[in-house]
Amino acid sequence: MHPTPTTRRARRARRAGPVLALAAVLAAGATGCGGSEGEAPVAEVSGAEAPAEATVLDTPFPKPDLVLTDTEGEPYEFVAETKGKPTLVYFGYTNCPDVCPTTMSNIAYGESQLSEAEQEELRVVFVTTDPERDTPESLGEWLNGAAPGATGLTGDFDTIQAGARTLGISIEPPVKKEDGEIESMHGSQVLFFSPKDDKAHVLYTEDTTAETYAQDLPKLVNGELP
Secondary structure, three states, X not given: OOOOOOOOOOOOOOOOOOEEEHHHHHHHHOOOOOOOOOOOOOOEEEOOOOOOOOEEEEEEEEOXXXXXXXXOOOEEEHHHHOOOOOEEEEEEOOOOOOHHHHHHHHHHHHHHOOOXXXXXXXXXXXXEOOOOOXXXXXXXXXXXXXXXXXXXXXXXXXXXXXXXXXXXXXEOOOEEOOOOOEEOOEOOOEEEEOOOOOEEEEEEOOOOOHHHHHHHHHHHHOOOOX
16 A cells, blocks of 8 residues: 655756666655566666656656557557657556545646646546456546546556556556455556657656646646756
8 A cells, every 4th residue: 555645845856967776766656566577677867866756867768558448448559649749647546545546636736727728738647557446437437536637548457567667667466455455556656758759758756746747747748848
């Protein structure tokens, strides 16, 4: 389970200075999440320490070649559907008690501060890590409350896990605890893909505030970095 997220002062990764392995950032953004088998790609960022909020990646990630099912029950090709569009992607699950709804509502607030035209350009994609319970219908209902306008995707767990791994995000199969509660362990990072090259240039952690998304999204939508 995730701990209740805390709000900390935003610290930006400096563009100059010693190189920091992204693993430190991923650890900060995946508190309480389990690891996965195999090696995930490791990117590098500039800065002396792992930032609490936005991190500009020195080596951006390409989009994962994911073909899943949207909340209407239709096939959704992530690469094709988001091509040339500013895109935020987050892996989580609807029964998450804290981090997932908080993250999506923070993104939704930031999106609400954009102009209508900017909102039309932005793609917000939520990929479930608990596809057995998160059906297209239940996922759609949850997103209508947490982040109206976001695209919800579900499908085969192995496909989702493999796609997340290409982005350095750890996901474990949901497990049932002794008390009967089902727990889904997953990384809590949000990645931003630029409309200029369709690569992930910015990473946000679970500590990112609604105000930070409101501040950064106008730049991101236009292909600029925060």
